[in-house]
Amino acid sequence: MNALSSANMPSKPGSAPKVQAPPAVRLVGIEKWYGAFQALKSVDLTVHSGERIVICGPSGSGKSTLIRCINQLESIESGTIEVNGTKLSSSPARVRENRREIGMVFQQFNLFPHMTILQNCVLGPIKVRGLDRTEAEKIARHYLDRVRIPEQADKYPAQLSGGQQQRVAIARALCLQPQIMLFDEPTSALDPEMVSEVLDTMIDLASDGMTMICVTHEMGFARKVADRVIFMDHGEIIEENDPVGFFDAPRHARTQSFLGQIA
Amino acid sequence: MAASIWERRTKRGEQVYQFNFAPVFNALDMLLVGVWFTIQMSVAAMSLGLVVSLVGAAIKTSGPRPLRLCVDIYVELIRNTPFLVQIFFIFFGLPALGIRLSPNTTALLALTINFGAYGTEIIRAGIKSISKGQIEAAQAIGLSWLQVLQYVVIKPALRAVYPALTSQFIFLMLGSSVVSAISATDLTAAANDLNSLTFASFEVYLVTTVIYLALSILFSTIFAGIGRLCFAYPVNR
Secondary structure, eight states: OHHHHTOOOSSOTTOOOOOOSSOSEEEEEEEEEETTEEEEEEEEEEEOTTOEEEEEOSTTSSHHHHHHHHTTSSOOSEEEEEETTEEOOOSHHHHHHHHHTEEEEOTTOOOOTTSOHHHHHHHHHHHTSOOOHHHHHHHHHHHHHHTTOGGGTTSOGGGSOHHHHHHHHHHHHHTTOOSEEEEESTTTTSOHHHHHHHHHHHHHHHTTTOEEEEEOOOHHHHHHHOSEEEEEETTEEEEEEOHHHHHHSOOSHHHHHHHHHHO | OHHHHSOEEEETTEEEEOOOOHHHHHTHHHHHHHHHHHHHHHHHHHHHHHHHHHHHHHHHHHSOHHHHHHHHHHHHHHHTSOHHHHHHIIIIIGGGGTOOOOHHHHHHHHHHHHHHHHHHHHHHHHHHTSOHHHHHHHHHHTOOHHHIIIIIIHHHHHHHHHHHHHHHHHHHHHHGGGGGGGTOOSHHHHHHHHHHHHOOHHHHHHHHHHHHHHHHHHHHHHHHHHHHHHSOOOOOO
16 A cells, blocks of 8 residues: 555544534434335434544445435435534525535446546536636646546546546546545445555545545555544444554454454 | 320230329429428427427426326327327317317427327436436536436437437338328328329329438438437447
8 A cells, every 4th residue: 555655644543633613514313214224323423624534334334325414315314414514404405505515426436428527527616606617627627637637638437447537536526625525435446456546636635634534445544544433334333433443452343353354 | 184194005914004203203393392391390390309308208207296197198198099190189179179270280299299208208218227326426516406417317318319219200200291191281292292183103102202211311311420429428338
């Protein structure tokens, strides 16, 4: 993981930003059901502004569902979610307002295949933020530069490698200048040799103080970047600790066995 | 006059038909007027029908339940009744309600409504082929329902069903010959008129057939060109 060693982190685990009101995200008693299956069981989680959270756990543990609730791609049966102190509402306009403040990166990149890289990046700023094209393109080029693929701006997604596509997806999310970034297993669909370029981009983002909630199995990344690591199983948060404590002295038996399996 | 066109010779008890295309070619302008109308009417019905289809498909995939039910009824009603009866209903039936339309307006309306039902189903299939991830990514950016459809879903959806859509367009153009039944001024109606003037049925309908074939090839070529222009982006699947 030489990608990780080169990162220049502003704050080490343990020196997480002190509590500022309001928290970036506050989840209280979240319950989520898929029919008879309970995906989330009374989950509580508070994420402070500028904090980097890594969520891990076995598949089906509810970690993706949890972060998808934050930008309302999933509805919840009970509990409350606050983003930047505002309680989420299900009215379409409020949902869109909430999503505008939250960038999301998916496992499958989900770039729009019929648009060039640049068009992918300016869609949100133009249609959602109401910027004019010149301004939106300026922002888009800035972030494409930031993820180190400015020269691909006029290509189509299918002409890029998986790693490049995922970096574009990160740039596209950043173009809305969100306050919070959600990552849903951003490296799981990548070929191994492309994982580090995406992680580098995420580390770079973290070093800028972006609030990040990442579902990932990249434990090197978690150790390096996370302020807190959260372990989920069967829809519950089992353990929550700073990376050193989490990896070196896991308290819970299920955490221990999970870490044993992926090591 | 008829005798000069219909020259029949009895030769060893067989009737031999003497081809004579001259009267057809002499009155070709009559057919060309019909051709022009068929083209205009088809293009108009394709355009309007496409709009109906897009709206219908949008409602069917993500509209509110009552509207969805309305679209379902419309699609099933049209797809399960004969086109000719639909035309007759509009042309002969609606005047009873005080709605009186000219043959050409009726033809355009009937073709549009008919295409809309089939097009709705075709485009619905296209929309269904778009992965959930695409829609979620668009929603995550903050796009509204309509914007998601407009900017993210429609183009790949149309690309996915473009071959089916174009063959439905060709069906529409060919099916438009049915409107001759209410004396609209299309190619088939012109052929019928020419036939009753010349009685050269074989020649008239042979030429008409060739014209329809040429029109089909023309439309197919144009659609292929439009497809290459609009859906040129590369995909890896």
